[in-house]
Amino acid sequence: MKLRSHKMLSNQLNPSDSQARPNTEEEATTKTDTDDDNQATLPRLMDGDSSTDGPRLRKTRQWAYLDMDVIKVVHVNLFLYSTCFSIQTGVLPYLTRSLNLDTVQFGYLQTTFYLVQLIGGPLYGRFADVHGSRIAMLLAFSSAALMYGILGAATSAFGVFLSRLPSLFLHAFHASQIVIVDVTEPSKRAAALGRMSLSYGLGRVIGPLIGGQVASRFSEQSSSFVACGGSLLSVLIILKFIPKNTKTSGAKDASGETKSSEGIFNISKITSILTKSPGAIFFIFFMMIAGAPSYLFEGMLSVITMETFKLTPDQTGFILSFSGVISMLVQGFGIGILTKRYSEAVILNGSIITLLISYSFLCFVSTTTHLIVVLVLITCGNGVIGTVLTSSLTKTVSVTDTGTMLGLGHASQSLVSTMSPTAGAYLLERFGLTSFGIVGVVVYLMLLFAPKK
Numbered sequence: 001m002k003l004r005s006h007k008m009l010s011n012q013l014n015p016s017d018s019q020a021r022p023n024t025e026e027e028a029t030t031k032t033d034t035d036d037d038n039q040a041t042l043p044r045l046m047d048g049d050s051s052t053d054g055p056r057l058r059k060t061r062q063w064a065y066l067d068m069d070v071i072k073v074v075h076v077n078l079f080l081y082s083t084c085f086s087i088q089t090g091v092l093p094y095l096t097r098s099l100n101l102d103t104v105q106f107g108y109l110q111t112t113f114y115l116v117q118l119i120g121g122p123l124y125g126r127f128a129d130v131h132g133s134r135i136a137m138l139l140a141f142s143s144a145a146l147m148y149g150i151l152g153a154a155t156s157a158f159g160v161f162l163s164r165l166p167s168l169f170l171h172a173f174h175a176s177q178i179v180i181v182d183v184t185e186p187s188k189r190a191a192a193l194g195r196m197s198l199s200y201g202l203g204r205v206i207g208p209l210i211g212g213q214v215a216s217r218f219s220e221q222s223s224s225f226v227a228c229g230g231s232l233l234s235v236l237i238i239l240k241f242i243p244k245n246t247k248t249s250g251a252k253d254a255s256g257e258t259k260s261s262e263g264i265f266n267i268s269k270i271t272s273i274l275t276k277s278p279g280a281i282f283f284i285f286f287m288m289i290a291g292a293p294s295y296l297f298e299g300m301l302s303v304i305t306m307e308t309f310k311l312t313p314d315q316t317g318f319i320l321s322f323s324g325v326i327s328m329l330v331q332g333f334g335i336g337i338l339t340k341r342y343s344e345a346v347i348l349n350g351s352i353i354t355l356l357i358s359y360s361f362l363c364f365v366s367t368t369t370h371l372i373v374v375l376v377l378i379t380c381g382n383g384v385i386g387t388v389l390t391s392s393l394t395k396t397v398s399v400t401d402t403g404t405m406l407g408l409g410h411a412s413q414s415l416v417s418t419m420s421p422t423a424g425a426y427l428l429e430r431f432g433l434t435s436f437g438i439v440g441v442v443v444y445l446m447l448l449f450a451p452k453k
Contacts, residue, residue, distance in 0.1 A: 082203025125407020201328020359440025
């Protein structure tokens with residue numbers, strides 16, 4: 001029996017009760033929790049047994065004094081995060097060059113960033129599971145504001161490297177994924193995660209444009225301060241609109257728990273989640289291998305446009321913005337269409353083939369036009385394969401541990417990213433742009449013929 005049919009039966013037995021609607025989220029939650037059949041139906045709901053109760057759960061995440069859906073707020077904040085991050089990403093190579101950092105040192109800087117992210121990913125995931133999404137999001141956006149502020153004030157290489165340290169908790173996209181997973185049934189999770197790219201991709205479009213214009217009219221440091229201001233705005237939005245814990249107003253696991261009770265620094269718990277979740281290690285390993293060529297190439301993309309194609313900051317910003325539009329369309333709309341028609345295994349193989357073709361073309365890129373065409377193909381392949389693998393990874397654990405599992409997934413990507421900038425800088429210096437294409441061809445040929453679960 002589903003929640004809707006049970007409510008109809010309850011209304012027939014108690015006509016007077018059906019006339020009164022709860023005025024607050026607390027009253028709605030209390031009424032739901034006192035219903036004996038709800039505990040039996042929730043596990044089936046989390047297994048994707050119901051096609052109509054997903055919107056019902058999302059609607060319970062409205063709170064009376066604002067009447068604002070949490071999902072919409074998450075998308076707004078994700079847009080701001082993407083915009084601010086893209087502002088500083090596009091101008092960072094120019095800022096570091098103005099402070100006399102060469103290409104290899106820029107690679108070290110990127111490696112430092114991803115190393116810090118690697119350490120913080122699993123810890124941040126446990127933090128979100130234990131303390132709730134609101135505090136976790138506050139931590140992420142506060143870290144973003146601090147990082148951009150330090151970068152804007154930097155006057156030497158030391159200041160630039162120092163600005164990377166707050167990225168230990170710079171996991172705003174991770175926090176947004178946790179909320180989406182909390183309120184989405186497994187059968188529709190891939191499409192819901194894909195729709196996050198509508199807001200994230202829009203930020204990727206607007207951010208580089210803003211960063212390029214501000215850098216051209218004022219300075220690279222000014223762009224960082226703009227990103228800092230946008231992150232502080234997100235902090236205010238979280239304080240005003242996000243409830244303490246998205247898990248408490250909706251889904252529970254089979255045991256009725258809404259929070260993980262283990263500590264943040266409980267390494268044995270994190271390890272247990274990874275090793276005892278069926279298929280988790282496979283998906284994480286696959287994500288690491290599949291993401292390696294893209295992290296090598298995209299980590300050096302701004303340097304490639306600056307040194308190989310001699311583009312200005314605003315021209316680089318336009319290219320990054322165009323890439324953001326493609327990503328937004330593919331993940332926002334394409335994923336939903338594909339998952340309705342094909343299995344995730346078929347989609348996964350299709351994205352691998354797309355990436356194999358893309359990196360084959362990258363071996364022969366010689367003009368800016370060629371680069372843009374290849375970038376479109378790579379963006380399409382990455383958008384699909386990343387979303388499908390993330391969706392599959394979250395299905396390996398219960399709802400109380402999704403934050404930790406997502407954190408482990410992000411950490412695995414950060415592990416690859418930690419080595420990618422230094423390796424990418426070395427490849428670019430010694431072998432040129434063609435080397436990135438060769439690496440991609442080798443990796444995706446291996447994945448195409450590798451056995452898959």
